[in-house]
Amino acid sequence: MAVMSDAAVPRPRLQAWLKPHRIGLIVLALAIVLAAVFLMRWDWLPKYLPLALQGLWRTIWLLVLSVAFGLALAIPLGFAQAAGPVWLAVPARAFCTVIRGTPLLLQLWLLYYGLGSLFPQFPWIRESFLWPYLRQAWPYGLLSLTLSYAGYEGEVMRGAFAGVARGQLEAARAYGMPRFTAFRRIWLPQALHRALPTLAGETVLQLKATPLVATITMVDIYAVASRVRQDLFVTYEPLLLLALVYMIITGILIYLFRMLEARIPQRLG
């Protein structure tokens, strides 16, 4: 973390940040890291590295796809709640409440074990072209992460849509914009802009939710660490390394979102 913010801030702020007690703390932290490197067992690392990279890749695509699909679902969910007719708003609100009111682990297991045990009873599902996919774990993992993100983000987007100033929409209508154009050009971009800081936090939460898929036999980076622990009976080393990997991904995510926010021109009237 410290290294990240070093790179991000210019020189004078770095000097202001680097107070004497911080130098002491950094030296202490380095000593702990060095002690961990030399006193703990890391000889398994080269052997498991290819598997770990595969797991890391799986974690990342799971995160990216579930965030992308989840956001695509969240926009209509939020819009239905903020401006839709009752018969759309009520189901959308019910969906968000259910998703936010139950643990993700339970949703994941309901989909994987529950649906997974129901599907084989229907011959037409077993004969369909989807069956080879439905027998694997990843569609269930991706689906439940997507639905979870959509549920939380639907709520965020509802607030964001409702928060766009009325005058903006009235101006769009006064220009004679068709309703969809007004949505695409005015309403949606401003709502997304409002939601962006929250989206950053929610995306970090989503990253922190991805290791749950290890419980349904998907081999992500967390599952690789578990396998190392089971194979070699080393407890702390894989977990500590895993924590470090997640912290680095979180740092990168926050940095990316900050860049994204900086790209959008801030002009409040």
Next chain:
Amino acid sequence: MDALLTLAASGIGDLLAFDPPGWGSRLLTGLIASVEIAVGAFGLGLLIGVGGAYGKLYGGPVARDLLEVYTTVVRAVPELVLILLLYFAGTDLVNRLLAVLGYQAVDINGLIAGIGVLGVVQGAYSTEVLRGAILAVPQGQIEAARAYGMSPGTMLRRITLPAMLPFAIPGLANLWLIATKDTALLAVVGFDELTQTTRTAAGATKAYFTFFFAAGILYLALTLASTLVLSRIERWARRGVPSLAGST
């Protein structure tokens, strides 16, 4: 088809019945265990949060930096990893301490371990919530308390805590809901709370869908009941606070 439906309905009734062949009472025991852990973890988190927020606002430079590291690390690392790390490290540490003091190693109670682990996680989030809430209190009130010569403890009890409550309640309500849902993660270390009990029941009867669905309804009921109570608490905490423009 009709016969099949009635069979299925009676099957579900039997599976969720209270008496021993059914799993209803086991599920409720699991729910109670989940609520116990959530209450304990939330309480421990609040204690850590009050200390952490005070440390972050009024502590020395070293305490501030260490607390910053604590909140940053806990909020960046998945709960699942933290639970495993703290669970193994915590039990290991306690047993080594006992060995140094000359006692026998003990098996640490799952309930206490769960509360401790989730409490440390909750503590990081409530530190941030409470810090923000203290900052939202008009600072003149705190200065006035100091000018009266109140000791820090009295000031905390009489001024800071009551004054920050309306600002802290929405965030804390959110944390409580997160706490109830995070208890499910303890299923991964094999603690018998609702999700783990459900998995056991589902595995034993092969009625996966029924049991996970039933557990989902229990969690949802817990969440909805909590939301009702929390909104009443929020209204109580905000009594006498002039409603600001823009907030409801």
